Amino acid sequence: xxxxxxxxxxxxxKNLVELSKLEIKYxxxxxxxNELLSKIKDIPNEEKREYGQKVxxxxxxxxxxxxxxxLVVGKEKSDVFFDKxxxxxxxxxxxxxxxxxxxxxxxxxxxxxxxxxxxxPEVDWEYGAFESLNMPANHxxxxxxxxxxxxxxxxxxxxxxxxxxxxxxxxxxEMKRVGKxxxxxxxxxxxxxxxxxxxxxxxxxxxxxxxVDKDITIANLKGTLDYFAEKYFGQGTKTRLRPxxxxxxxxxxxxxxxxxxxxxxxxxxxxxxxxxxxxTDVGVSTKKCKVCKSGWLELGGTGMVHPNVLKEGGIDSxxxxxxxxxxxxxxxxMMKYRLDDIRNYYGGDIRFLEQF
Amino acid sequence: MNIKITHNxxxxxxxxxxxxxxxxxxxxxxxxxxxxxxxxxxxxIYDIEVxxxxxxxxxxxxxxxxxxxxxxxxxxxSKLKNVIIPKxxxxxxxxxxxxxxxxxxxxxxVSVVMDNVITKNSPQYIKDRLEAIGIRSLNNIIDIxxxxxxxxxxPTHVMDYDRIKTGKLIIRRxxxxxxxxxxxxKKHNLSEQDVIADDGTGRIVDLLGIMxxxxxxxxxxxxxxxxxxxxxxxxxxxxxxxxxxIRTVAATYDDKQVDSELTGIALNRLIQLFEELAEAKxxxxxxxxxxxxxxxxxxxxxxxxxxxxxxxxxxxxxxxxILSNLGFKLLSxxxxxxxxxxxxxxxxxxxxxxxxxxxxxxxxxYQNIPSVLQPAVYVEQPKEMEDLFIFQNKIxxxxxxxxxxxxxxxxxxxxxxxxDSGLKVEDHxxxxxxxxxxxxxxxxxxxxxxxxNMEENKGRRETLKLFEIxxxxxxxxxxxxxxxxxETYRLGIxxxxxxxxxxxxxxxxxxxxxxxxxxxxxLPFPEIIEKLGIxxxxxxxxxLIDNCQLVPKYIPIHPYAIIKxxxxxxxxxxxxIAPTTYAEIEQKAFKSKxxxxxxxxxxxxxxxxxxxxxxxxxxNITEEEAKKELEKI
Numbered sequence: 001x002x003x004x005x006x007x008x009x010x011x012x013x014k015n016l017v018e019l020s021k022l023e024i025k026y027x028x029x030x031x032x033x034n035e036l037l038s039k040i041k042d043i044p045n046e047e048k049r050e051y052g053q054k055v056x057x058x059x060x061x062x063x064x065x066x067x068x069x070x071l072v073v074g075k076e077k078s079d080v081f082f083d084k085x086x087x088x089x090x091x092x093x094x095x096x097x098x099x100x101x102x103x104x105x106x107x108x109x110x111x112x113x114x115x116x117x118x119x120x121p122e123v124d125w126e127y128g129a130f131e132s133l134n135m136p137a138n139h140x141x142x143x144x145x146x147x148x149x150x151x152x153x154x155x156x157x158x159x160x161x162x163x164x165x166x167x168x169x170x171x172x173x174e175m176k177r178v179g180k181x182x183x184x185x186x187x188x189x190x191x192x193x194x195x196x197x198x199x200x201x202x203x204x205x206x207x208x209x210x211x212v213d214k215d216i217t218i219a220n221l222k223g224t225l226d227y228f229a230e231k232y233f234g235q236g237t238k239t240r241l242r243p244x245x246x247x248x249x250x251x252x253x254x255x256x257x258x259x260x261x262x263x264x265x266x267x268x269x270x271x272x273x274x275x276x277x278x279x280t281d282v283g284v285s286t287k288k289c290k291v292c293k294s295g296w297l298e299l300g301g302t303g304m305v306h307p308n309v310l311k312e313g314g315i316d317s318x319x320x321x322x323x324x325x326x327x328x329x330x331x332x333x334m335m336k337y338r339l340d341d342i343r344n345y346y347g348g349d350i351r352f353l354e355q356f
Numbered sequence: 357m358n359i360k361i362t363h364n365x366x367x368x369x370x371x372x373x374x375x376x377x378x379x380x381x382x383x384x385x386x387x388x389x390x391x392x393x394x395x396x397x398x399x400x401i402y403d404i405e406v407x408x409x410x411x412x413x414x415x416x417x418x419x420x421x422x423x424x425x426x427x428x429x430x431x432x433x434s435k436l437k438n439v440i441i442p443k444x445x446x447x448x449x450x451x452x453x454x455x456x457x458x459x460x461x462x463x464x465x466v467s468v469v470m471d472n473v474i475t476k477n478s479p480q481y482i483k484d485r486l487e488a489i490g491i492r493s494l495n496n497i498i499d500i501x502x503x504x505x506x507x508x509x510x511p512t513h514v515m516d517y518d519r520i521k522t523g524k525l526i527i528r529r530x531x532x533x534x535x536x537x538x539x540x541x542k543k544h545n546l547s548e549q550d551v552i553a554d555d556g557t558g559r560i561v562d563l564l565g566i567m568x569x570x571x572x573x574x575x576x577x578x579x580x581x582x583x584x585x586x587x588x589x590x591x592x593x594x595x596x597x598x599x600x601x602i603r604t605v606a607a608t609y610d611d612k613q614v615d616s617e618l619t620g621i622a623l624n625r626l627i628q629l630f631e632e633l634a635e636a637k638x639x640x641x642x643x644x645x646x647x648x649x650x651x652x653x654x655x656x657x658x659x660x661x662x663x664x665x666x667x668x669x670x671x672x673x674x675x676x677x678i679l680s681n682l683g684f685k686l687l688s689x690x691x692x693x694x695x696x697x698x699x700x701x702x703x704x705x706x707x708x709x710x711x712x713x714x715x716x717x718x719x720x721x722y723q724n725i726p727s728v729l730q731p732a733v734y735v736e737q738p739k740e741m742e743d744l745f746i747f748q749n750k751i752x753x754x755x756x757x758x759x760x761x762x763x764x765x766x767x768x769x770x771x772x773x774x775x776d777s778g779l780k781v782e783d784h785x786x787x788x789x790x791x792x793x794x795x796x797x798x799x800x801x802x803x804x805x806x807x808x809n810m811e812e813n814k815g816r817r818e819t820l821k822l823f824e825i826x827x828x829x830x831x832x833x834x835x836x837x838x839x840x841x842x843e844t845y846r847l848g849i850x851x852x853x854x855x856x857x858x859x860x861x862x863x864x865x866x867x868x869x870x871x872x873x874x875x876x877x878x879l880p881f882p883e884i885i886e887k888l889g890i891x892x893x894x895x896x897x898x899x900l901i902d903n904c905q906l907v908p909k910y911i912p913i914h915p916y917a918i919i920k921x922x923x924x925x926x927x928x929x930x931x932x933i934a935p936t937t938y939a940e941i942e943q944k945a946f947k948s949k950x951x952x953x954x955x956x957x958x959x960x961x962x963x964x965x966x967x968x969x970x971x972x973x974x975x976n977i978t979e980e981e982a983k984k985e986l987e988k989i
Contacts, residue, residue, distance in 0.1 A: 092759020094821075096752055099764055104749065113729060116737035122767070123785070123798070123829060138591055141408060145516050150787040150798070152831070153838040155722045161840065162797075163767075163787070190767060190827075194791045201608055202795055203766050218559055218717060219667025241722035242384055243714070245407035251714030253722065254389070275724035304665060307710060321665060346766055348809035352814050353761045 001054035009187045011064045015073050026062050032296060033059045046174060095221060101347065102333050103188050106207050109231045113224070114208065115186040120170040120175075122190050123150065126159030133248040134170035134308040148192045148202070149251060153304065166326055167208035171305070175313025179319050183212040190328070201342055205329035210305070212315060212322030218314045221278070221323035225302070229257050233336055236278055248301020249324060256296035257335070273284030297335055301328035339347060357608050358391070359414045363505065364481075368599065369420035372434030374427050376400040382430050386718050387422040388413050396488045398851035400864040412701040415509025425681040430717055441624045444468070446638055453582065453640040454556075457527040457647075461551045462564070463587040463616045464646045466623040467528065469517050470630050471580045471639035473497065478653035479633065491605075497574050497581065500629045510585065510614050510622040511606035515561065515572040516642055517580035524556035525584070527564065536560040538602070539573040551594045565593045565610035566602050580639065587616035613704040617650055624773070651701065654687055656695045656708040665713050665936035668725050674711040678719045679712065697839060697867050704775060744845065747869075747901050748825050751847060754868050759860060760821040760849070765805035767827065773804040785831050798829040798841070802848030803885070811851050821851045821861070825897065828955050845897035850890060858884060858891035865895075868906035879903060892943050918952070918971040919982035923989075934989075938964065948985040 006026060020080045026032050036055045043051045052059045070187050071127065107117050121128075126137075135141050137159075150161035170187035187208040196202050209224065229237040237260065241253040258264025291294070302325035307317035374382075380390040380402070389405040390421035406414040413422055420436060427434040451469045464798050477483070478499040486493045491502050501512045505910050517523070530536075530546035546552065553562040561572040574581060596610040597603060623642075630636040663669045676686055676694065683699035698706045706712065738921070752762060768891070770793055774781050784797040799805065802824050814819050825847050832839040847865075851858045862882060866873055873879040882893045927936045935941045938956070941964075945951055950970045957965040970982035 022589065025632075039890060078424070092757075094759045095761045096755035097762040097764045100752060100762060107745070111988045113757050114732040114734065116735050117745055118737075119739070119741050121840055121843055122827060124479055125844065137592070149788045149791070151786040155838050161785075161838070177738075178735070182735055194789060196791055196795075201766075204766070211730060213730065213733070217667025217723070217728075219664060219726045219728045220730040222722075222725060222727040223493065226727045227729055241387075242389055243387060243718040243722075244389075245409045250708070250710040251717055304710070307708065338762070344546070348763050348765060348812060348822075350813045350820060350822075353763055354817075355820075 003293075006062055007065060007232070010069050012061070013069055013073065014192050016070065019070055019073065023066055027059065027066075033062070034346065035106070043223055047331055059125065076121035093354075095354050097345075097354045098333055098337075098355065099329055101356060102329050104208075106329070106332075107186065108230060110209065113184075113227065115184045115185050115211075117188060118170060118174055120173045120187060122164050122192070123161060124164050124169045125155050126162055127155075127157070128169035128172060129162050129164055129166070131159065132309070132312045133168055134306045134312075135247045139247065144249040146193045146195065148194050164189070165193050166191055168305060168324070168326055170208055170326060171210050171248070172313050173311060175212070175310070179314070180320075181212045181214070181315060183311040184266065185320065199342060201330075201346055203341075203346060206326050207327045207329060208324065210322065210324045212268065212301060212305060212310070212320055213296040214320060216304075216321045218323075221253075221302060221304070221325075224323070225255055229299075231254065233260055233333065236262055239299070241302075244303075246301055246303055248309050249301075250306045253305035253323070255299040255302055255327075257299050259289055259295050259297050260336075261293060262289035262295060299335070300331065301324065357408070357414065358405050359506070360401055360403050361416050361419055362485050363402065364398075364418050364489050365485050365507070365610055366402075366420055366423070367713075368419050369437050369439055370423055370434055371437055372423070372427055372432065373780045374423070374432045374434060375664055376402070378426070378430075378432060378464050379423055382432075383419075383423055384722065386721060388427045392915045397484065399484070399488060399644065401488050406571075408612055409613055409705045411609060412509060414609065416507045418509050419910075421683070425678075428681070429678075429721070439629055441621060443624060444627045444638055446640065447641060448637075448639060449641050450579070451639045452523040453643060454523060455523075455525045455527070455643050455645060457645050459528065460647045461527055461529065462591070463589070463590065463646070463648075465586045465643065466582075466619055466645075467525070467584045468623065468627060469523075469580060469582050469640035470634075470636040471637045473579055473630070473634050475574075475576055475578060475634070487861070495576070496633045499577065500626065500633060501926070504622055504625050504629065505605070505609070508618060508622045508625060509609065510618045511565065511609050512622055512626050513562070513568060513584045513586075513606075514574055515568060515582045515584060516578045517582050518578075519572050519575075520555050520561055520582065522555045522557060523551045525552055525561070525582070525870065526552065526556055527553050527894050528559070536565040537570045538562060538563060539570050540567070541570060544600050544602075545693060547599075549592065551592050556845075562601075563596070563602075564595050565602070569605050574774040581630075581636070581930060583623060583630070583793075585623050585626070587614060587619045590691055599794045609852045615650075615703070616646070616702045617700040624986060650700055653698045653703045653704055653706075654695050655698060655712055656693050659692045659694060661709055662713050662716050665710070666703055666717050666720075666725055667728065670716065670720060673718045674720070674953060676714050682715055682719070684712075684715070687841070712919050744897070747897065747904065748845065751865065751869075751900070753823060754865065755823050755849070755861075758849075758864060760823045760861070761957075763806070763809055763822050763824050764826065765802070765809070766795055767829070769797055769799045769804050774810060777801065777804040777807065779804070785829055786905065799895060800828050800830055801905070802826060802828065802846050803850075803894055806848045806892055807852040807887070807890065810852060819851075819853060820847075821846065821853070823849045846896055847895045847900070847932060848892065849894075850926075852890055853882070854865050855886065855891060860891075862893060862895075862918040865900075869900055870908040871900065871903045871905070900942070905947050912973065914971075914973045916971055916973070916976045918969055919971065919977060919979055921968045921979075921982055922965060923955060923968065923986055924963050924965040926962060927964055938966075941966065944989045945986075948988065950982065950985055 013022055022225045040048055097229055117217045130142055145165045146163045148163040152161045167187045167189050174183060190203055191206050192203050227241045230238045238258040240256050244252045244254040246252040305322040305324050310317040330342055378392050383390050387514045389409055390402050391405055392403045394401045412418045424436050426436050434773050455465055455467055457465055475495050475497055476495045478493055482499050482503055483493040486499055486502060493499050502511050502515050529548050530550040532548055534546045535543055551564045552560045555561050561569050562782045564586055588610045590611045590613050599609040659672050662675050662733050679696055685697040685699050688695045759943055771781055786797050790796040809822055810820055827843045828846050829841040829843055831841050873881045885892045935944055950972055952969040952971055955967040957967050969985055970985055
């Protein structure tokens with residue numbers, strides 16, 4: 001076979017269509033190579049081996065030339081008009097719900113310091129939502145926790161059936177599940193309260209941290225909150241505790257985090273004029289921040305687990321101590337991303353959903 | 357609850373040079389949270405959040421007490437002023453007054469009649485302060501009662517002595533069917549839980565702790581008044597006030613436990629101001645019904661417990677000093693156990709040693725406690741919980757990458773949504789106090805909400821592909837004890853494209869999880885519902901978890917030839933001769949042990965062309981062998 005001929009033919013092919021025709025001509029089922037191979041029966045036996053090898057070498061050679069030529073013609077401008085600045089093929093993107101994203105992020109932050117995520121019922125007895133948390137019937141603290149009730153027969157001992165107004169019902173359940181400390185729990189769940197306005201939805205999400213062990217202190221709670229604030233809201237975020245009151249913790253606190261819009265209280269205490277900068281130069285308003293009160297934003301409630309709550313969970317409160325907190329997922333999303341129209345979260349509007 | 361007081365008013369009880377900003381900052385860090393300061397004339401208004409356990413701080417004197425301890429701690433000198441409220445003298449028993457509380461419905465009742473009352477405008481400072489904190493100034497009589505309430509944190513009450521006529525107040529439970537008209541002119545139906553005062557003739561003249569009655573309220577012509585202060589049972593007040601929907605300021609105090617020691621002091625202050633500002637004179641004996649005067653309460657704590665919970669060593673001297681400044685009296689200090697007497701205004705709030713630790717810790721300053729992560733320990737996460745989260749995530753991410761949008765819907769749906777989906781309302785749990793019929797029932801399927809999402813998004817996007825992973829709540833019927841519903845996670849998918857697209861998504865999910873489903877398999881393919889161009893399905897998440905394989909079974913790669921054969925089927929032919937659906941073809945084809953896979957080439961009208969891949973893992977098969985297998989279909 002004339003080696004020049006196929007080289008010339010292949011190298012003068014102008015486009016992929018011509019090349020594929022040549023591919024069929026040489027390598028196709030009825031192509032020249034197969035034709036040569038079929039002639040092997042006419043070759044004397046002692047030469048068959050050599051003949052076969054030569055044909056195979058030729059086949060490899062032709063393949064190689066075709067591949068090389070493919071690359072060459074592929075790079076040259078094809079006949080079809082094309083604009084390389086146009087977007088590429090549109091692959092689908094889809095979206096996860098902003099709450100799912102936050103839940104994942106928060107779970108991972110706590111996983112790293114040994115906290116396990118748990119799952120407990122969203123429909124529980126009053127016992128789980130209140131009594132087990134040191135809130136006996138008729139206690140005024142129950143008023144602060146407006147509750148949705150289920151139209152079902154009450155349990156003789158455990159009370160009425162409710163939609164959990166907070167994730168704290170997980171505390172008693174986790175204590176009983178574990179039986180004996182250590183406890184390192186993160187409970188993330190849907191919660192329900194009968195409020196529906198610009199800043200409340202009747203369903204929302206909370207994440208509840210519970211840590212029970214020997215010698216757990218307020219210092220440990222502070223350590224955990226600082227860790228979380230830095231990981232979730234960004235490096236340099238500070239926290240502070242203020243006194244508060246909750247039935248299920250003693251002492252109880254409210255946690256604030258430093259505002260990441262105005263830079264928090266330390267940035268605000270800078271006197272812009274003494275630094276010879278205008279407020280815009282330092283990126284803070286020396287008067288008022290649109291987002292926070294005096295450099296701090298309220299995150300939620302926390303405290304040291306009340307001895308009665310430990311006892312109710314079957315844990316010796318003389319031997320063990322613990323801390324607990326319950327924060328709103330929607331709240332931390334709002335604080336971090338300024339996504340403040342909470343009603344959109346559960347409205348199912350594709351224009352909202354597809355953004356994340 | 358929130359309370360407002362003014363800076364100048366505070367300074368009548370507290371001697372300090374602290375600025376309002378300093379008071380706000382330090383009080384909020386260590387005591388009640390001062391939410392805002394507003395300038396009002398030459399005064400400042402503090403808006404303060406008071407927690408339900410600290411009703412003692414819902415007053416000028418309460419805030420003065422707190423500020424005094426806290427400001428000194430921050431190095432700002434301050435001192436409580438020694439304000440002495442004189443005990444009333446000149447007691448003249450000119451007018452009869454009889455009060456009874458035979459059933460001991462109140463902890464304490466104090467009262468006196470004052471004569472010669474002159475109704476006029478209050479002095480400017482009282483008007484200004486009340487208006488500043490949002491209480492309308494009416495006249496000196498009404499203003500004094502409000503002023504004392506805010507100053508001392510105890511509701512007070514004044515009635516017209518002459519309108520009551522009998523000089524008697526009988527405290528008792530209301531009878532079923534009795535009614536009363538409160539001073540705002542509203543009529544209320546009472547029940548046996550409510551506590552009232554009648555004038556001895558059966559006429560109700562006061563709704564205790566909640567609101568006065570129209571028939572006894574003072575008028576501009578009032579000459580003689582009964583000053584009447586009760587220490588009420590908070591449960592009764594709560595119950596009545598909630599039931600009748602009367603949330604007066606008095607009721608918000610009285611449904612917490614106001615210190616009954618304060619009841620007498622509040623009366624003295626009331627008398628003082630009536631004498632001073634209304635020129636009134638005492639005209640009866642002083643009544644003080646105190647069934648069981650409060651006993652001193654004490655709480656003990658081990659010295660070391662304080663630092664142990666705080667996570668920092670606190671010298672005993674410092675703890676004791678903080679507690680003494682807060683009014684706790686050290687009764688004994690033996691064997692490292694400290695015993696403190698609780699001040700009466702804290703007796704409903706301080707019960708256990710943790711309460712004392714909180715007092716020390718907050719005044720010591722939470723900002724002074726170090727920040728230390730607790731040691732990490734290993735706690736095993738239950739496998740079934742771990743799986744729930746891992747698989748939810750895996751599926752969510754997969755669907756997102758396929759181009760679907762995740763939605764989270766309310767767990768509650770409306771009756772209409774249930775009926776439109778062909779479900780039965782009675783299969784659902786119902787909320788007894790739902791705030792909207794849109795969210796009245798707990799869902800037993802994700803599809804009603806997903807269908808609604810699809811409808812509401814119509815026109816917003818041409819292609820809609822949504823999914824949700826969430827719980828459903830199935831009521832549990834039991835013969836005996838009531839039971840909580842079964843909560844299980846479901847995956848719901850809805851698209852508006854076409855059947856093949858939708859089926860492809862569902863198949864992709866199964867393929868991703870390496871679950872083999874379909875005709876002739878152990879596991880059925882989920883039902884696809886089509887309604888008005890919307891395709892939906894719902895799959896139990898636990899089903900996916902139970903049947904999934906993270907890594908599928910490995911099939912060794914073999915060097916033997918694969919024979920590809922195409923065949924076209926007539927799907928409208930005689931089904932007795934040849935199969936007329938893909939599923940039938942598949943089922944029959946896979947009876948061959950040599951068949952590896954089937955590929956759909958085209959469906960043109962009723963002609964389905966398929967490609968069959970035959971091979972064997974242990975030898976080369978011939979085309980004839982493969983053809984024979986294909987013939988069997």
